[in-house]
Amino acid sequence: xxxxxxxxxxxxxxxxxxxxxxxxxxxxxxxxxxxxxxxxxxxxxxxxxxxxxxxxxxxxxxxxxxxxxxxxxxxxxxxxxxxxxxxxxxxxxxxxxxxxxxxxxxxxxxxxxxxxxxxxxxxxxxxxxxxxxxxxxxxxxxxxxxxxxxxxxxxxxxxxxxxxxxxxxxxxxxxxxxxxxxxxxxxxxxxxxxxxxxxxxxxxxxxxxxxxxxxxxxxxxxxxxxxxxxxxxxxxxxxxxxxxxxxxxxxxxxxxxxxxxxxxxxxxxxxxxxxxxxxxxxxxxxxxxxxxxxxxxxxxxxxxxxxxxxxxxxxxxxxxxxxxxxxxxxxxxxxxxxxxxxxxxxxxxxxxxxxxxxxxxxxxxxxxxxxxxxxxxxxxxxxxxxxxxxxxxxxxxxxxxxxxxxxxxxxxxxxxxxxxxxxxxxxxxx
Amino acid sequence: xxxxxxxxxxxxxxxxxxxxxxxxxxxxxxxxxxxxxxxxxxxxxxxxxxxxxxxxxxxxxxxxxxxxxxxxxxxxxxxxxxxxxxxxxxxxxxxxxxxxxxxxxxxxxxxxxxxxxxxxxxxxxxxxxxxxxxxxxxxxxxxxxxxxxxxxxxxxxxxxxxxxxxxxxxxxxxxxxxxxxxxxxxxxxxxxxxxxxxxxxxxxxxxxxxxxxxxxxxxxxxxxxxxxxxxxxxxxxxxxxxxxxxxxxxxxxxxxxxxxxxxxxxxxxxxxxxxxxxxxxxxxxxxxxxxxxxxxxxxxxxxxxxxxxxxxxxxxxxxxxxxxxxxxxxxxxxxxxxxxxxxxxxxxxxxxxxxxxxxxxxxxxxxxxxxxxxxxxxxxxxxxxxxxxxxxxxxxxxxxxxxxxxxxxxxxxxxxxxxxxxxxxxxxxx
Numbered sequence: 001x002x003x004x005x006x007x008x009x010x011x012x013x014x015x016x017x018x019x020x021x022x023x024x025x026x027x028x029x030x031x032x033x034x035x036x037x038x039x040x041x042x043x044x045x046x047x048x049x050x051x052x053x054x055x056x057x058x059x060x061x062x063x064x065x066x067x068x069x070x071x072x073x074x075x076x077x078x079x080x081x082x083x084x085x086x087x088x089x090x091x092x093x094x095x096x097x098x099x100x101x102x103x104x105x106x107x108x109x110x111x112x113x114x115x116x117x118x119x120x121x122x123x124x125x126x127x128x129x130x131x132x133x134x135x136x137x138x139x140x141x142x143x144x145x146x147x148x149x150x151x152x153x154x155x156x157x158x159x160x161x162x163x164x165x166x167x168x169x170x171x172x173x174x175x176x177x178x179x180x181x182x183x184x185x186x187x188x189x190x191x192x193x194x195x196x197x198x199x200x201x202x203x204x205x206x207x208x209x210x211x212x213x214x215x216x217x218x219x220x221x222x223x224x225x226x227x228x229x230x231x232x233x234x235x236x237x238x239x240x241x242x243x244x245x246x247x248x249x250x251x252x253x254x255x256x257x258x259x260x261x262x263x264x265x266x267x268x269x270x271x272x273x274x275x276x277x278x279x280x281x282x283x284x285x286x287x288x289x290x291x292x293x294x295x296x297x298x299x300x301x302x303x304x305x306x307x308x309x310x311x312x313x314x315x316x317x318x319x320x321x322x323x324x325x326x327x328x329x330x331x332x333x334x335x336x337x338x339x340x341x342x343x344x345x346x347x348x349x350x351x352x353x354x355x356x357x358x359x360x361x362x363x364x365x366x367x368x369x370x371x372x373x374x375x376x377x378x379x380x381x382x383x384x385x386x387x388x389x390x391x392x393x394x395x396x397x398x399x400x401x402x403x404x405x406x407x408x409x410x411x412x413x414x415x416x417x418x419x420x421x422x423x424x425x426x427x428x429x430x
Numbered sequence: 431x432x433x434x435x436x437x438x439x440x441x442x443x444x445x446x447x448x449x450x451x452x453x454x455x456x457x458x459x460x461x462x463x464x465x466x467x468x469x470x471x472x473x474x475x476x477x478x479x480x481x482x483x484x485x486x487x488x489x490x491x492x493x494x495x496x497x498x499x500x501x502x503x504x505x506x507x508x509x510x511x512x513x514x515x516x517x518x519x520x521x522x523x524x525x526x527x528x529x530x531x532x533x534x535x536x537x538x539x540x541x542x543x544x545x546x547x548x549x550x551x552x553x554x555x556x557x558x559x560x561x562x563x564x565x566x567x568x569x570x571x572x573x574x575x576x577x578x579x580x581x582x583x584x585x586x587x588x589x590x591x592x593x594x595x596x597x598x599x600x601x602x603x604x605x606x607x608x609x610x611x612x613x614x615x616x617x618x619x620x621x622x623x624x625x626x627x628x629x630x631x632x633x634x635x636x637x638x639x640x641x642x643x644x645x646x647x648x649x650x651x652x653x654x655x656x657x658x659x660x661x662x663x664x665x666x667x668x669x670x671x672x673x674x675x676x677x678x679x680x681x682x683x684x685x686x687x688x689x690x691x692x693x694x695x696x697x698x699x700x701x702x703x704x705x706x707x708x709x710x711x712x713x714x715x716x717x718x719x720x721x722x723x724x725x726x727x728x729x730x731x732x733x734x735x736x737x738x739x740x741x742x743x744x745x746x747x748x749x750x751x752x753x754x755x756x757x758x759x760x761x762x763x764x765x766x767x768x769x770x771x772x773x774x775x776x777x778x779x780x781x782x783x784x785x786x787x788x789x790x791x792x793x794x795x796x797x798x799x800x801x802x803x804x805x806x807x808x809x810x811x812x813x814x815x816x817x818x819x820x821x822x823x824x825x826x827x828x829x830x831x832x833x834x835x836x837x838x839x840x841x842x843x844x845x846x847x848x849x850x851x852x853x854x855x856x857x858x859x860x
Contacts, residue, residue, distance in 0.1 A: 022657070083844055086837045097546055100536065108530070115781070116527055116795055121774050123808055137845055171844060207808040222656055226663045227452070229808035233656045254853035261849035293848045340823070344551050351545070351825035354857060358850040359826060362841045363834060365546055366822035378553055378637040378659035380820040390810040392796035393770065395781035396789060404793060407516045411792045414513055414601060415567055418723045419691035420788040423684035427784060 001256075001282045001302055006271065006309040011320055014269075014307060015374075018324065021236050021265050021305070022373050026215050033190045033219040040194035045201045051191040056132075057164040060186050065202050067168055067184040072177055075170035083171070087138060087178055090363050094142055097365030098150045101384035113397025118390050122152035123229075125204065126387060127196035128181070129211035130172060132161040132188055138175035139361060143368050143382065144211045145179035151387035156181050157206055159196065161188020189213075193220035197228050210382060212369060231382050235373035236265035236305075239357055240326035240346075242317055242339065245274035247332040248353055252277070253284030255330060255357050260301040261294040267305035269324065271317045278308045318342050325376040328357050345376045402428060431686075431712045431732055436701065436739040441750055444699075444737060445804075448754065451666050451695045451735070452803050456645050463620045463649040470624035475631045481621040486562075487594040490616050492632050497598055497614040502607055505600035513601070517568060517608055520793050524572055527795030528580045531814035543827025552582035553659075553817050555634065557626035558611070559641035560602060562591040562618055568605035569791060573798050573812065574641045575609035581817030586611050587636055589626065591618020619643075623650035627658050640812060642799060661812050665803035666695035669787055670756035670776075672747055672769065675704035677762040678783055682707070683714030685760060685787050690731040691724040697735035699754065701747045708738045748772050755806040758787050775806045832858065 004010050039047040045062060052060045076084075107117035128144035131137065141158070148156050158181040160168055168186060176184050185203055187195055193213075199205030205228070209221060212234035221230045239259035241252050256268040272278055285302065289295045311317040318339060321329060325345035333339050336351045343349055347370030348360050361368045371379035405424050412420035434440050469477040475492060482490045506514075537547035558574035561567065571588070578586050588611040590598055598616060606614050615633055617625055623643075629635030635658070639651060642664035651660045669689035671682050686698040702708050715732065719725045741747040748769060751759060755775035763769050766781045773779055777800030778790050791798045801809035835854050842850035 083840065086841050089834075089837060090841065100538070101548070106530065114794075118531070118796075119770075119773075119779065124774065139841065139845065225655060226652055226805070229805075250856055251853070254849070254856045257849045258847070258853040261847060288849075288852065292852060293846075298849060336825075340549075343549075343821070344554065346821045348822040348824060349549065351823065352827075354826045354828045354831045355824050356831075356853045356857065358838060358842055358847075358853050359831065360822070360824050361850060363838050364544075364824045364826065366548075366824055370822075375656070375659075376819070376821065378819055381822050383820065385815070389806070389808055390813065391773070391776050391806065392778040392790070392800075392811050393781065394778060394785050394790050394794045394796055395766075396784045396794065397782075398784045401784045401786075401789065404519075407519060408788060408792050410513065411516050411520065411569065412788055415569065416723075417688070417691060417788075419684070419687040419718075419728060420791060422718065422722060423681070423688040423786045423788050426680055426684045427786065 001285050001306050001308050003278045003282055003308045003310060006311040006316060006320060010309065011323065015323060018267060018305065019374065026219065029215055029219055033216055033223060036190040037194045037220060037223055040191055040200065041198045048187055048191050048195055048200055051189070052162070052187060055189055056161045058162040058166045058186070060162060060166060062202050064166060065185050065187065067173060067186065071167070072173055075173040078170040079174045084174065087142070087175055090139070091142055091146070091178055093363060093365035094146045095150065098147050098384050102150060103385070103388055107393065112400040114400045115393065115395040117393035119393055120388050120390055123207045123387050123389060124153070125155040125157065125206045126153050127157045127159060127206035127209045129192055129209060129213055129217060130158060130160040131213045131217070132169070136169045136172055138171045139368065140211065141172055141175035142179045145176065145181055147367065147382055147384045148387045149180045151384045153387050157196065157203065158184045159187045159192040160184065162186035190216040190220035193217060193224060197224035208386070210386060231369065231386055232371050232375055232379040234369070236267065237262040238267045238327040238372055239330065240269045240271060240321055240324055240328070241330040241332060242321050243270065243272045243274070243277060243332040244314065244334060245277055246334050247277055249277055249280035249284050251353055251356065252332065253281045253288055256281070256306070257285060257288055257292065257298050258358050259328065260298045260306060261292070264297060264300040264304060266301045268302060269306070269326070270308045271311055271320050272308070273311050273314055273317060275310060278310050282308060314339070321346070325374045327370045327372045327376065328360070330355065330357060347371045347376045347381055431715050431736050431738050433708045433712055433738045433740060436741040436746060436750060440739065441753065445753060448697060448735065449804065456649065459645055459649055463646055463653060466620040467624045467650060467653055470621055470630065471628045478617055478621050478625055478630055481619070482592070482617060485619055486591050488592040488596045488616070490592060490596060494596060495615050495617065495632050497603060497616065501597070502603055505603040508600040509604045514604065517572070517605055520569070521572055521576070521608055523793060523795035524576045525580065528577050528814050532580060533815070533818055537823065542830040544830045545823065545825040547823035549821045549823055550818050551821065553637045553819060554583070555585040555587065555636045556583050556817060557587045557589060557636035557639045559622055559639060559643055559647060560588060560590040561643045561647070562599065566599045566601055568601045569798065570641065571602055571605035572609045575606065575611055577797065577812055577814045578817045579610045581814045583817050587626065587633065588614045589617045589622040590614065592616035620646040620650035623647060623654060627654035638816070640799070640816060661799065661816055662801050662805055662809040664799070666697065667692040668697045668757040668802055669760065670699045670701060670751055670754055670758070671760040671762060672751050673700060673702045673704070673707060673762040674744065674764060675707055676764050677707055679707055679710035679714050681783055681786065682762065683711045683718055686711070686736070687715060687718055687722065687728050688788050689758065690728045690736060691722065694727060694730040694734060696731045698732060699736070699756070700738045701741055701750050702738070703741050703744055703747060705740055708740050712738055744769070751776070755804045757800045757802045757806065758790070760785065760787060777801045777806045777811055
C-alpha cells in the first residue's frame, strides 16, 4: 500500500477522489433506471417478469414469484445446522441491540387543560431489498429485517433476485425466515425497487424501502424517494483505521483488507501517527493478499482507494477521520475511548484492537447497513428509527385558547392569512 | 362545498386526485431545475447573482448577499413591538416542545468487557430555506430554526429570497434573529438549494437542507438528496376534519378555509357521519368566503380539492383519514381521544373543538412543517431528530471476542468473504 504524508493537499485530493464513487456521478445509468421504473409502473407484473428473464436469466411468473413454504422447508434442509445455530446467536444479539432503540409516544398535560404530545407509530408495510449477485449475504437479511420487526412493522416484504434456476439461495431464505420476513418475492435490481414503490398485481406497494444494492438499485431508490421513504443510499464499503504506535500491524492490515475485498471501489485507509506502523502495515497487506481468495479484487481496490496516511499529530488524524466520515472507523490508539469522544462523523466506531470490523458485520448487534461516501456527516446507521414515524398531538381547552387567541389572530394577520385568523376569531365571537 | 357519499369509488377517485399534486408529476420543471443546480455548482456566486437578478429582480453580489447587523437593526425598528412580543411567546412554546424531543448517546457494558452503544451527534452546519413570494412567513422561520438549535447545530444558515429592493422582509429577519440563525443570505428558489448543497465563494456547503418551498425548491431538494440530507419534500397544504354531530359547523367551516387559503392546490376535506353537519358546513363555508380577503384563492382551492364526505360509520371515517394521511387532522367527535388512538397516519392531530389548526401553525409548540400528500404514512413532522445523527459503538475485549471468534469466521466463510474471516482469525493465531 502507498504511504503518503497527511497534509492539506493530500487530504483535499483524497476527499475529491473518494467522492468520485458517489451515485451522483452515475448519470449515464439514470435513463435506463427510469425506463425500468416507468415500465413496471405502467405494465406491472408483465414488465417485472420480462426484466427478471433478461437480467437474472430466470423464468418467473405469478405462479412462482412468491417463495412458498415448501421452498423454505427445502432451504432449511440445505443449510448446515452449525451455520443455523450461528445465525440464531447473531440474531439474538441484533435483536437485543435494536430493542434499545425503540421510541414511545409521549403526552404532557397542563392545569389549563392543554395537552401536547408526540404519537409514535410503526410503518405499516415495508420492503427490504437483499442483493444477490457476486456473493450471498444472509447477514444483510438479518440487519434489514430486525429493526423493522422491533419497531412493530406488521408486514415485511423481502425481495431478492432469483438464480437462473428460479430459486433463492437457501441461506438467504433461512435468514429471512429466522429474522421474521412476512413474505419473500423473487425479484431483484431496479425492477424490485419499482415493484415495492408502485405495487403490481402480485406484490403490494410498501411505505418504505431499505437495504443496499448495486448502482441500479441505488439510483432507483433515489428516484422513488418521496413517493415512498427509503433508507440512505448505499455506496461502496469503506474502512478507516485510526492508529498509533500501540497498534498491532498484522491486525490493522487484516482489517483494512476485510473491506477492500468487497469490490474494486471499496476504500481502505489507515491514518496513523507512527511511521513504523505505516511501513509494517504496508508489508503485512502485501503478505496477506497472496494468501486470500479474493486477492485480485483486494489489489485493485487498494490501488484505487487504498491509502496509508502519516499524520503529524493525533489531532490531525482525528480531524481527517471526521472529514472523511467513513462508514467504518476503527480506533486503535493508547486511549481509544477519549479519541472516540472526539469523533463526530462515522457510521460505526470500533474501539480497541479486539473490535475488528467483521465483528460488527456479523455478530455484535449494531446494524451493518451504514452511511457511506461521507454521508455519515448527516445520515445514521439503519435503525428502529427508520421504521417509526411521528405525529404531533395538540389539544387545547377553551380556557387555554382564550388566553392566547388575540396573539394568534395577530400573528396570522401579520402573515396576511386572514382565514387563519378567522378560524381562531369565530370561536370567541359574541 | 360539494357533499359526496363516502364509498369505495369516491375514496379511490379522491386518493388518485390528491396524488396529482405530488412533485412526482412535475417532470416538466426538472430540466430547468437541473440546469440551475449545474450552473451554480460550476460557476458559483456568478450564477447565483445572475439567477437572483432574473427571478427576484434584485441586484445582489458578494458585497450584499449576507444580511448585515445594520440591516437586522433596521428590521427591528420596522417591526411592531406587539408582534415581537407574540413572536417571543410563540418561540418559547416551540422551544419547550422541541426540547422534549432531544435524544442522547447511550452505552451498555457487560462483565466480559463488551461495550455497545449509540453516539448521538448534532449535524455541524445546516441550511434552512424560508420562502418569500406570495406572503411572508415568520412562523416558518421559527419552525425551521428551533429544532436545529435545540439539537445543538453550531451553524444555522438561513436563505430567503430578497425583494426587488434587495432587502429581506423585516419580520422574517427579526424572526430569524430571535430563533437563533447564525447568518442570513439573500438567495431563494432552486438556486438557494444549489448554494446550500454545493457551496459557493460566498456561502459554505451545509450537511442538511430543511424548509418548504415552491415546486422548483422541492425538485431541487430531491435532486441534491444523497449529496446532502433534506427534510421531507413539502407539497400543498392539507386539512382533514373528522367530525360527528357534536361538532360546531361554524368552527369546522372556518378551519377548512384556513388551509384552503394557502393556494389553489391546497386541500380541505371534511369526513363526517352527520348529514346535518355536512349541510351546515357547506352553507357556512359559502358565507365565510364572501367575507375573507383571500376568497378567490379559497374558492378555487375548494373547487379543486375541497370535499365533504358523508360516512356510514365512525370506523369508515377513521379508515379514510388513515388512507388519506393528511398533513393536518382535526378530530371533533364525541370521544376525540379514543378516535386519536386509532389514527395511524397524520402529520399533526388536533383534538377537540378548541384545537383549531392555526393554533398549531403559530403558537402551541409542535412543528408546523409537516408531511404532505400522503407521506404522513412514512414521514414525520420536522423535529430535533432531523438535526441529529447516530454512530454505533462497538468495543469487545479479547475475552469476549475469543468466545465467539469461530462463529464469526464461519459466518464470513459462508458469505465467501475470506478476508473478513481472516481479520478475526489472525487475532487468535498461535
